[in-house]
Amino acid sequence: PPFPIVLSGTVQRGFGRGGKDLGCPTANLPDESILPMSSVTRTGVYFGYAQISPEKDSKALLQEQDCQVLPMVMSLGWNPFYKNERMTAEIHIMHEFASDFYGHEMKAIVLGYIRAELDYVSREALIEDIETDKRVALKSLARPGYEKFRADPLFDGGH
Ligand code: ADP
Ligand code: MG
Structure with missing residues (x-):
């Protein structure tokens, strides 16, 4: 099995x-x-944990609560701009951040696959599916087999 990645x-x-x-x-x-x-390489939605570093350009800019190991969902797709030769990965972290964190280091552990990419008839349908993805991710991550990755040595504060 390929996970964790x-x-x-x-x-x-x-x-x-x-x-x-x-x-x-x-x-x-x-x-x-x-x-x-x-x-x-399978496109679609994955789940796992992510952590954002507090510093950018060696200045501490984020609060401690924003730099914990947090649950995430990740969308993996092909970038049409590069004629679908390159993958793109976008991570939504399930946390309310005090500010943007462009330029910060992000670490992630991908633990499993939720679903394939789908086409949506409406914005509402898409939003509803994202909500389902978040619930599925949180349910999976609550299992002891996954919970332990929160303390992975990859993460700062991990053991
Ligand atoms: P972009 O096209 O630049 O990625 P988005 O609308 O997708 O624009 O916003 C992404 C940015 O929002 C991230 O790079 C990050 O700085 C900020 N952000 C704030 N809260 C979150 C969150 N919970 N998960 C992911 N990114 C977040
Ligand atoms: Mg984005």
């Missing part, structure tokens, strides 16, 4: 489209950080 990189600016409007901002990882996902 570890990803890390600096949070990039995307097109700023949709995420915040849908109530679901997604932090983008740079192309080279997604290479570990090559072992699965």
Whole structure:
């Protein structure tokens, strides 16, 4: 089994489209950080844990509560801009952040697959499905077999 898959990189600016409007901002990882996902390549929605570092340009900018190990859902897809030759990974962290964290280091452990990518007839249908993804992720992560990854040595404060 390919999981857990570890990803890390600096949070990039995307097109700023949709995420915040849908109530679901997604932090983008740079192309080279997604290479570990090559072992699965299956597009769709994944779940796991993520952590944002407090510092950017060696200045501490985020509060402690924003830098815990937090549950996340990740969408993996192909980037049409690069003729679908490159994957994109966008991570929504289930936490209310005090501010944006572009340029901060993000570490993630991908633990499982939730569903394939779907086409949506409406914005409402999409929002509803994202809510379902979050519930599924939280339910799975509550199992002891997954909970332990919250304390993985990859993360700061992990053991
Ligand atoms: P972009 O196209 O630049 O990725 P989004 O609308 O998807 O724009 O917003 C993503 C940005 O929002 C992230 O890079 C991060 O700085 C910020 N953000 C705030 N809260 C969250 C969250 N809970 N999960 C992910 N990103 C968040
Ligand atoms: Mg985004």
